[in-house]
Amino acid sequence: MTASPRKNYREAVPGRANVADTPERDAYYDALERKEMGALWTVANKIEPWHPVPQSVPMIWRWSDVRPAILRAPELVSPEEAGRRVIMLVNPGRREVSAAVGLLYSGIQIMAPGEVATSHKHMASALRFIMEGTGAYTIVDGERMTLGINDFVLTPNGTWHEHGVDASGSTCIWQDGLDIPLMNALDANFYTVHPDLQQKTNQPTDSSVRLYGAGFVQPAYLRHAWTKPYSPLLKFEWAPTYDALVQAARVSDGSPYDGIIMEYVNPITGGPVMQTIGASMQLLRPGEHTKAHRHTGSFVYRVAKGQGYSVIDGQRLDWRERDIFVVPSWSVHEHANLADRDDACLFTFNDLPVMQALGLYAEQAYPDNGGHQTVVSRA
């Protein structure tokens, strides 16, 4: 077997590695390799790029492709066999880690009326965003939550959770978001199946929404009782979220880069809902076209309402309701609502809490062309 030629990443820039190959150096590199060592200067420019170079590429998964694909799954596989009957959204640049973008996983799950998934917990933090159907519920740490379209539900890491659909409901489809690839990159993942396969509820249905869901008032008598590192409010319903966006749009111009954007927050701390995954909902007014910018952090977008397009690193992705697209870290992006009369809403989940906690957040406006990119391709 012949060894593949060694790559030498040279840059003719002061301060960067620029070492020419010679037979003598090649022999030295070979000797190092035989002892599982290597010369940093041959790869330094690659492993320490000038700026983030994500392996993820901009992607869109259209509902018109996803829906028929996920509807086929119940004809082929039972939930008992599969554990979770899910179609993954796989970024071509991140296939080896099953990521939709960066170190974030996303999948589309389907459950038929009367189906119940086994209770489990894992080190990955998880969320679901409900797309279709009636009668779906999730139980998280003993709390049963009913799930409606565009509701956003947390299953924080370490919490027992399970999903099901009432026998009186209809086939339900939702989007899962987890940081499985991050947990695996850190070699920190665990997965446990509940010893009884199902957990028992220990509080009334939707109790966290009743306790913490009002937003501007919070139960003072519980302020110091909640010590867990995630939001005590586990479900964020669509109707009050949309109302908050609409009310804000009446009195505020919002961000030039994101329009009216609201972050889902832990009502106790005001911080992100979970330690490793953040989420937000943004509203683009009729005809609104945001300015382009880029920042660190990987983002999965789900179109909650409306139609428009986003331009990501020069590629235009046209989207409509229920489509999912991703923005890789440090990719220049801007969003446009194509409708003259209707607003458009984009749900996102992201790894910003990780970026911010580790001091890795960086942001830059796109300076050229009035803040808009030139479209070079369309998907």
Ligand SMILES: [Fe+2]
């Ligand atoms: Fe799970």
Ligand SMILES: [Fe+2]
């Ligand atoms: Fe952004």
